[in-house]
Amino acid sequence: MTIQQVAPDIRAGKVSPVELTKQALDRIRRHQPAVNAYITVMEESALAQAAQAEREIRTGHYRGPLHGIPYAAKDLFYTKGVATTAGSKILRDFKPDYDAAAIERLREAGAVLMGKVGLHEFAYGITSNNPHFGPVRNPWDTTRIPGGSSGGSTAALGADQCLFSLGSDTGGSVRIPASYCGVVGLKPTFGRISRYGVWPLGHTFDTVGHFAHSVADAAAVLAALAGPDPHDDSSATEPAPRVELPPDAKLNRYRIGLASGYFFQRIEPDVEKAVRAAVEQLRGLGAEIIDVNIPDMEELTVLHRLILLSEATALHRRRLKTRRADIGPDVRALLDQGQFITAADYLDAQRRRRQFVHTLNKLFDQVDVIVTPAAPNTAPKIGDATVEIGGQKEDARLAATRFVRALNLAGVPVLTVPCGLDSKGLPIGLQIFGRAFDEASVLLVGHAYEQVSGWNHRRPDIRAV
């Protein structure tokens, strides 16, 4: 079920938000032992919000397509009076005294918050294998990771425990779990959505994003969330984008760049096959496909790591000193690495970043959007520190982030859509990105592809380990 399918029936009084919420609660009860998506289920307040939505709609006060729709929030969005752990033992009992701007905007849109979902500790990793709250599991295969850091957001959506979910992306934390869990993920332009009341990680990268079962749903959520916020210095002044997604969308006027070279050099064969098939479908929709080369991807990926190591360590330095034993070993190792980076290294990396933005902007003179695989592989097993791709063993975290990190340097909008299943039945993701603040083109291309491919309608058969 998608938001676009159910919203007209909610508006017409044919579907009850309370019943929809009860169904989601039932799915949470049934599948929580298998997927462990939720840290906190907000049953009482969810039912109250749903009842309020039902009353409002019945009396002619329909707020829009998210009214009465159940959603989940990554547990780093501040929720007034409700634990906001950021996946950390240190913050287990932290209850903010205000709501994040994104939570507030969704309340204004009438959406129903089901609860807070799991993540990699402090959003600093891609497995969501959390030492304090247990591993979040992939609904497609519960022995595998959902990706991260927003793994609970995609596991909950993949298990139909909500109709959309909130996440955040600092170095792939929306796109990797969207790809591994077979859902649509949107990382909007840096600054597009307020991050006021969102637990930070890397302040020059952190971007609020979200997940849904269709591109049209993702566009509806963006419309509710986007726009300036005086509480957030990084918030852009751009108004929310106007996005039109007709059901028979064609791409006749679109020039789509296929990023070659780096993005296909070390990649699972099933992923390459699915992505190339998706490109052919885009061509079939009328798009002109142009090979493009994004230079220096390896170097830029390293620079993203360097900047993030530095920013995350600056954020957590005091906790690293005073609560070292309460931080999981993988996150602690990253925070330790960040201590070795000098201010000169950090600033030079930020200067090189600006050059990359210039290079990417010039590429967008030739094409409207660029497509790549979202990840070189499908979801690894829980606990696997390394993966083997193209006969070469590599760190699972570095492999998963290879195609996504550099785009955070540019802050551009990036969409991930499901584009196939591998031979093990695991989802594969297609990454589509465009110019800063051109979410409209990215969403239109993803939407047109979805109309002909239908991969977003596939659902997992959830089995407990």
Added chain:
Amino acid sequence: MWKTIAQAMSLEIPDDQLAAIEPALDALWKGARQAFDRDLTGVDPAIGFRADVGGEP
């Protein structure tokens, strides 16, 4: 080398944990060197300071 730097910076990292991150630090520096060898004269860092925003609360 990293142990010497850690001592010079008074970083409190246990020896075994420092040894565990040394390969990652080596790889990071090997990868970053290419960027640091570039001539970045005239390029401002991509971090924001706006005189019209901010200040301590």
